[in-house]
Amino acid sequence: MGDERPTITTVAARANVSRQTVSNVLNAPHRVQADTRERVQAAISELGYRPHRAARQLRTHRSNLIAMRTAPLSDDVVAGSILDRFVHAVTESAERYGFRTLVFTATDDTDEINTYNDLLNSYELDAFILTGTHHRDKRTTWLRKQGVPFVTFGRPWGVRAKHWWVDVDGKAGTSAATERLLDQGFRRIGFVGWPIGSGVGDDRRAGWETTLRAAGVDPAELSTATENTVAEGHASAQELIRRHAADALVCASDTLALGAHRMISDQVSRGGSTLPVIGFDDSPVASALGLTTVAQPLREAAATCVELLTSYLDRPGDTNAEQQVLLAPHLVIRQSG
Amino acid sequence: MGDERPTITTVAARANVSRQTVSNVLNAPHRVQADTRERVQAAISELGYRPHRAARQLRTHRSNLIAMRTAPLSDDVVAGSILDRFVHAVTESAERYGFRTLVFTATDDTDEINTYNDLLNSYELDAFILTGTHHRDKRTTWLRKQGVPFVTFGRPWGVRAKHWWVDVDGKAGTSAATERLLDQGFRRIGFVGWPIGSGVGDDRRAGWETTLRAAGVDPAELSTATENTVAEGHASAQELIRRHAADALVCASDTLALGAHRMISDQVSRGGSTLPVIGFDDSPVASALGLTTVAQPLREAAATCVELLTSYLDRPGDTNAEQQVLLAPHLVIRQSG
DNA sequence: AGCAACGATTTGAACGATCAAATGTTCGCG
DNA sequence: CGCGAACATTTGATCGTTCAAATCGTTGCT
Numbered sequence: 001m002g003d004e005r006p007t008i009t010t011v012a013a014r015a016n017v018s019r020q021t022v023s024n025v026l027n028a029p030h031r032v033q034a035d036t037r038e039r040v041q042a043a044i045s046e047l048g049y050r051p052h053r054a055a056r057q058l059r060t061h062r063s064n065l066i067a068m069r070t071a072p073l074s075d076d077v078v079a080g081s082i083l084d085r086f087v088h089a090v091t092e093s094a095e096r097y098g099f100r101t102l103v104f105t106a107t108d109d110t111d112e113i114n115t116y117n118d119l120l121n122s123y124e125l126d127a128f129i130l131t132g133t134h135h136r137d138k139r140t141t142w143l144r145k146q147g148v149p150f151v152t153f154g155r156p157w158g159v160r161a162k163h164w165w166v167d168v169d170g171k172a173g174t175s176a177a178t179e180r181l182l183d184q185g186f187r188r189i190g191f192v193g194w195p196i197g198s199g200v201g202d203d204r205r206a207g208w209e210t211t212l213r214a215a216g217v218d219p220a221e222l223s224t225a226t227e228n229t230v231a232e233g234h235a236s237a238q239e240l241i242r243r244h245a246a247d248a249l250v251c252a253s254d255t256l257a258l259g260a261h262r263m264i265s266d267q268v269s270r271g272g273s274t275l276p277v278i279g280f281d282d283s284p285v286a287s288a289l290g291l292t293t294v295a296q297p298l299r300e301a302a303a304t305c306v307e308l309l310t311s312y313l314d315r316p317g318d319t320n321a322e323q324q325v326l327l328a329p330h331l332v333i334r335q336s337g
Numbered sequence: 338m339g340d341e342r343p344t345i346t347t348v349a350a351r352a353n354v355s356r357q358t359v360s361n362v363l364n365a366p367h368r369v370q371a372d373t374r375e376r377v378q379a380a381i382s383e384l385g386y387r388p389h390r391a392a393r394q395l396r397t398h399r400s401n402l403i404a405m406r407t408a409p410l411s412d413d414v415v416a417g418s419i420l421d422r423f424v425h426a427v428t429e430s431a432e433r434y435g436f437r438t439l440v441f442t443a444t445d446d447t448d449e450i451n452t453y454n455d456l457l458n459s460y461e462l463d464a465f466i467l468t469g470t471h472h473r474d475k476r477t478t479w480l481r482k483q484g485v486p487f488v489t490f491g492r493p494w495g496v497r498a499k500h501w502w503v504d505v506d507g508k509a510g511t512s513a514a515t516e517r518l519l520d521q522g523f524r525r526i527g528f529v530g531w532p533i534g535s536g537v538g539d540d541r542r543a544g545w546e547t548t549l550r551a552a553g554v555d556p557a558e559l560s561t562a563t564e565n566t567v568a569e570g571h572a573s574a575q576e577l578i579r580r581h582a583a584d585a586l587v588c589a590s591d592t593l594a595l596g597a598h599r600m601i602s603d604q605v606s607r608g609g610s611t612l613p614v615i616g617f618d619d620s621p622v623a624s625a626l627g628l629t630t631v632a633q634p635l636r637e638a639a640a641t642c643v644e645l646l647t648s649y650l651d652r653p654g655d656t657n658a659e660q661q662v663l664l665a666p667h668l669v670i671r672q673s674g
Numbered sequence: 675a676g677c678a679a680c681g682a683t684t685t686g687a688a689c690g691a692t693c694a695a696a697t698g699t700t701c702g703c704g
Numbered sequence: 705c706g707c708g709a710a711c712a713t714t715t716g717a718t719c720g721t722t723c724a725a726a727t728c729g730t731t732g733c734t
Contacts, residue, residue, distance in 0.1 A: 023691070023693095027692080051690085055690035
């Protein structure tokens with residue numbers, strides 16, 4: 001049985017046309033007359049022909065491949081999963097546009113840039129999707145300088161950086177959380193947050209602060225700024241509740257919220273009173289513990305990233321028409337708040 | 338500035354040798370004399386040359402790409418993350434062998450097979466890594482029939498299926514869990530399990546059952562068989578504890594363990610007594626709740642999969658030398674047991 | 675010296691597609 | 705009736721690499 005893979009020449013022979021006509025049917029159908037087009041289409045499906053991407057790529061320098069870094073396997077059990085879910089969602093959306101997704105690991109931004117280089121050189125990737133943007137992000141400036149198409153999930157926190165991005169409005173998220181607690185009659189709402197200086201962290205903090213101020217509450221002494229660990233969440237909760245009489249907590253992450261939740265459970269089991277906690281990210285842990293939390297619309301974010309990317313790719317060279325999309329998060333209400 | 342991408346010809350010119358010699362330096366160094374080899378190496382690094390994979394692939398039909406399906410975004414918040422971590426670990430290991438990882442989604446096994454077909458045809462993937470093997474798995478038989486290299490994470494549960502695989506010894510895991518509870522003096526140890534008939538589920542059940550029997554305890558009425566949901570875990574715990582006086586629980590998954598944990602917490606808060614629960618998978622949730630659980634050595638499993646794959650690929654045609662690796666899980670001891 | 679055998683290196687062809695230019699065909703219009 | 709424009713299709717070259725065969729240079733042996 002000669003079940004060789006059919007090539008464009010096989011198809012051409014079968015349909016009694018030339019290679020190029022088959023190629024046109026696939027890449028520029030309008031150039032081909034309707035009846036020959038149908039004849040070629042028939043030959044294609046009879047033979048089960050699929051273009052060989054490597055051959056195509058060799059000529060066109062396009063691979064139909066996009067790449068993403070997978071988050072490092074961190075010890076932060078809570079944080080890990082959200083990015084993985086994002087990767088999944090991107091893959092799903094990308095497939096709809098005929099792109100496949102390649103994943104890679106990197107230890108830091110410099111390493112990531114090296115990988116870009118390799119991927120561009122060796123595999124001729126069409127584009128990248130970045131996550132975890134931050135102040136003075138080397139990656140975006142590098143990619144921009146090289147003229148490589150990319151979209152970030154996360155806005156550019158530096159003033160000068162400009163590019164295509166999709167992000168979730170963290171400020172609106174913590175604002176909604178704070179609002180909800182105010183509606184329930186709480187006033188001294190504390191914020192368990194990250195150190196000042198990270199774009200994402202400051203944004204989330206701002207949502208809490210402005211909402212609290214608008215309600216006439218002075219936010220001074222009602223917030224902390226620590227690393228993103230369970231232990232720090234616990235300690236922060238202790239400080240805000242015991243020392244500063246907070247009556248409810250909004251947290252910058254589910255990791256911190258988990259710590260706060262534990263502190264409150266401890267207190268309850270020692271006969272103390274409970275009080276509401278709201279986390280951020282809707283991680284598996286939040287769901288397991290019944291934590292109210294701010295959920296990011298990950299699928300939508302992923303879909304939007306891919307859409308932006310494709311429209312970027314269809315517009316070669318036009319670098320000034322950046323597009324930005326800010327998506328609204330929503331509260332997932334559970335027992336904790 | 339003519340900063341064109343250097344090709345093999347550029348390098349050849351620079352080193353005063355022919356294309357083929359450069360190619361040999363890269364692919365069959367022993368064929369090239371030491372001094373010319375060095376000269377070529379120098380030219381390569383001076384120019385920053387990297388072989389163009391599409392061109393190479395066109396000739397060799399090897400892409401240096403392996404593919405994996407990413408788990409469907411399920412509502413089972415607990416289960417999702419473990420496969421994602423596996424994908425990550427595979428990516429990391431694969432990079433060490435010069436492979437990149439492509440991920441794809443599929444709705445079911447048939448759909449997955451269609452994707453194999455597309456990937457093989459269009460991208461000429463070198464191999465696949467499968468997860469979630471089960472009885473009468475169509476995927477493995479299809480791949481085998483096509484002669485496509487693959488390794489599964491999960492053993493073939495059907496009798497007739499034979500292929501290269503890596504798995505974790507679930508039986509040993511639940512056995513160790515049961516052993517631990519016996520050591521602590523518990524006797525009526527219940528098992529919250531999946532329906533009979535799934536390879537993985539039966540294996541985990543067997544570990545509990547044989548260990549319990551060996552200790553002289555009759556396992557009858559001490560186990561349940563339900564779907565893998567939190568609610569079922571809760572209900573099972575209730576039945577085993579209330580109706581059949583179980584004094585400790587081993588669960589087939591962290592999802593079920595979470596349900597059981599909740600039931601026990603409820604009981605405690607109503608003044609009842611606590612009792613130990615042990616889960617399976619060491620998911621983020623287990624860590625957050627302080628659940629003792631059986632952890633699978635995911636990184637090791639991933640690394641082994643990749644190793645098997647490379648040795649498979651280096652041995653074209655030799656289909657009879659299957660290799661199987663069974664890895665031992667370990668208990669992660671936390672508050673719950 | 676002559677020739678075989680071997681190792682190192684070079685040359686031509688090929689992988690399967692697209693690009694750019696050439697060729698063939700149809701049609702309108704003076 | 706002839707000519708050019710517009711459209712449809714074909715032809716030759718090319719992308720960057722490896723394969724297979726050819727060439728060149730040494731060495732060893734008779």
